[in-house]
Amino acid sequence: MTMSHGFPRGRAAIVGASTFGIGKCPGVSAVDMAAKASLLALADAGLSLSDVDAIYTTAPYEALGGMELAEYLGLTPKVTDCNRTGGSAFEVYVQQAALALDAGLIDCALIAYGSNPASSQAPSVGMSRSSGWEAPYKPMTPISFYALAASRHMHDYGTTREQLAEVAVAARQWAQLNPEAAVRDPLTVADVLGSRMVSDPLTVRDCCLFNDGAAAVVMVRADRARDCAKRPVPVLGAAHAVTHREISSMPDLTVTGAAISGPQAYAQAGVGPADMDLVMLYDAFTITPILFLEDLGFCPKGEGGRFVSGGRIAPGGDFALNTNGGGLSCVHPGMYGLFLLVEAVRQLRGEAGERQVKDVELALAHGNGGFLSSEATVILARG
Amino acid sequence: MTPILHPEAEWRAHLAEGRFMIQRSPSTGGHVFYPRIMEPGTGADDLEWVEASGQGVVHAVTVVRKKDPADSYNIVLVDLAEGPRLMSRVDGVGVDDVIIGMPVRASIISQGDAPLLVFVPA
Numbered sequence: 001m002t003m004s005h006g007f008p009r010g011r012a013a014i015v016g017a018s019t020f021g022i023g024k025c026p027g028v029s030a031v032d033m034a035a036k037a038s039l040l041a042l043a044d045a046g047l048s049l050s051d052v053d054a055i056y057t058t059a060p061y062e063a064l065g066g067m068e069l070a071e072y073l074g075l076t077p078k079v080t081d082c083n084r085t086g087g088s089a090f091e092v093y094v095q096q097a098a099l100a101l102d103a104g105l106i107d108c109a110l111i112a113y114g115s116n117p118a119s120s121q122a123p124s125v126g127m128s129r130s131s132g133w134e135a136p137y138k139p140m141t142p143i144s145f146y147a148l149a150a151s152r153h154m155h156d157y158g159t160t161r162e163q164l165a166e167v168a169v170a171a172r173q174w175a176q177l178n179p180e181a182a183v184r185d186p187l188t189v190a191d192v193l194g195s196r197m198v199s200d201p202l203t204v205r206d207c208c209l210f211n212d213g214a215a216a217v218v219m220v221r222a223d224r225a226r227d228c229a230k231r232p233v234p235v236l237g238a239a240h241a242v243t244h245r246e247i248s249s250m251p252d253l254t255v256t257g258a259a260i261s262g263p264q265a266y267a268q269a270g271v272g273p274a275d276m277d278l279v280m281l282y283d284a285f286t287i288t289p290i291l292f293l294e295d296l297g298f299c300p301k302g303e304g305g306r307f308v309s310g311g312r313i314a315p316g317g318d319f320a321l322n323t324n325g326g327g328l329s330c331v332h333p334g335m336y337g338l339f340l341l342v343e344a345v346r347q348l349r350g351e352a353g354e355r356q357v358k359d360v361e362l363a364l365a366h367g368n369g370g371f372l373s374s375e376a377t378v379i380l381a382r383g
Numbered sequence: 384m385t386p387i388l389h390p391e392a393e394w395r396a397h398l399a400e401g402r403f404m405i406q407r408s409p410s411t412g413g414h415v416f417y418p419r420i421m422e423p424g425t426g427a428d429d430l431e432w433v434e435a436s437g438q439g440v441v442h443a444v445t446v447v448r449k450k451d452p453a454d455s456y457n458i459v460l461v462d463l464a465e466g467p468r469l470m471s472r473v474d475g476v477g478v479d480d481v482i483i484g485m486p487v488r489a490s491i492i493s494q495g496d497a498p499l500l501v502f503v504p505a
Contacts, residue, residue: 132391133417134470136499137458140447144458147445155443155483199458200446248460248470253443 007095007239007268008102013225013232013383014094016045016218017345022331023182025212026119030060031072033114033214038073041216046229047108052218054079054106056093060115060334069112078106085242086369087282090337091376095238097219107220111341114214115333131246140199143207143285145247145371147199150287152253154201156302159290161201163305165192167286168205168328170314175325177315177355182211183329192286206286208327208336215338217345225383232383233345236362237268240376247371254302257375258295258366265364265377266297273297277360278347279319280340282368283326289313292366293321296377320357323347337367341378348382387430390418398498403437403489405465406430416467437489438464439502441473444481457481461502475503 018040021033034057042048055077059065066082079100083089090111097109130141139145153159169189175181192205225232241257241264244250266272273296281289281296290304298319299307307313313321322328324343327336344363346352360382367376387393387406394417397404406415408427421428439461449455455478462468473481474490487502 136494136497137470137472138447138456139445139458139470144445144447148443148458148460151445151483152443197446197448199448200444202445246470248468253460 010234012098015228016041020214022213037214037216054109058089085374087335088367088369088376091367109219112216116212144199146285159305164286165189171326171328175329181325181330208332213331213333237265237379239264261377262296269379278363280365340365414465
């Protein structure tokens with residue numbers, strides 16, 4: 001146990017991955033979308049619905065979403081989970097599924113999500129009560145909470161609005177290489193700086209999309225993975241940390257739980273940040289990848305703004321980050337964490353087309369939930 | 384010492400009487416806000432109410448921008464002199480003039496029908 005830091009390194013793998021309905025997906029329910037993505041991921045793996053004996057899903061507006069998807073698919077899973085760690089839920093599911101697979105509790109895990117807030121009247125992610133200690137001051141949820149963290153990072157480390165804007169611009173340039181990405185028109189730093197201020201220092205272009213999309217991945221044990229349709233993607237590490245719920249209780253506004261989950265995941269995997277060929281970081285707002293780059297060890301604390309400058313994280317730069325266009329320019333249907341994993345799988349398999357990064361052997365996907373509250377890091381390898 | 388069993392209700396009752404109270408654990412010496420039945424981290428459940436000094440420093444700030452600039456307002460996180468951090472607003476200063484590091488002091492005002500804890504420049 002000590003050697004593996006509690007995780008069954010490489011003993012489970014992602015064998016199927018899919019996206020569906022990115023952008024606009026009107027006229028259907030969220031569970032229709034999750035089910036469609038599930039079938040696509042199973043087909044990608046060369047498996048069938050009857051192989052699935054575990055369902056991990058976080059429904060956008062149904063607290064009983066795990067039961068809902070099991071019923072819809074017509075399955076009787078041995079494990080059903082619908083956890084509430086926000087956008088990080090899907091990275092947490094990879095951890096939990098790997099453990100359950102390795103223990104022999106289950107044989108095939110389906111992780112799925114669908115939501116169409118841009119096309120549907122249903123309230124999205126509306127199951128969290130507002131805080132009696134924060135709501136009276138009328139913060140814009142969740143933008144103001146991330147804005148407060150950004151304000152402190154700028155104060156402590158001299159991070160600039162131009163550096164924040166670079167994150168949005170790089171995401172857009174990657175999106176322009178991804179036919180699936182929802183927003184692909186040109187964007188400059190000046191455009192971001194000149195766009196409508198929402199909650200200082202974040203403009204509307206510093207904020208992620210709120211559009212439609214579904215995704216799914218399928219996991220099995222590594223031995224069985226060899227018989228699947230495509231090259232498997234072994235899970236080398238998966239770790240999770242929760243530090244707070246409300247932003248006023250965040251222990252340090254400039255240090256996230258990624259500073260805990262990241263080192264644990266590296267230790268499980270036996271690799272470090274310098275070994276990563278692709279990094280997928282939850283970009284709900286332009287400040288979040290800057291914080292995670294620091295906390296995950298890609299640069300020292302406080303250097304994230306300078307790290308992303310000068311096109312370094314854009315196509316052609318020397319650091320491949322968020323190559324699908326991210327939540328900022330590809331897709332963010334309320335919760336985005338599963339799309340990070342799907343893009344990592346596609347890059348590791350060499351399926352990423354025009355945006356393919358050369359020789360991706362190790363990838364990191366980092367999910368964020370709540371208000372920098374829940375952080376989960378997954379490390380994946382080329383099989 | 385009667386244990387605090389209704390932390391939020393007791394805090395709001397104090398506020399309605401014009402007092403900004405926080406909790407303190409005699410055994411650990413720690414101060415706690417928001418009110419709860421135990422000190423986070425230690426589990427100490429000997430919390431008692433003490434009057435906050437009201438002194439604080441702005442730790443982080445954002446301005447929520449509205450179509451009419453007159454409707455824009457600030458939101459801050461304030462570090463209390465006793466240690467805890469909380470969300471609030473700084474009144475009595477221009478919306479763009481609230482800066483990190485600014486000393487502030489607590490003030491209880493009425494918003495709607497309810498008392499509200501805000502801060503003003505110290």
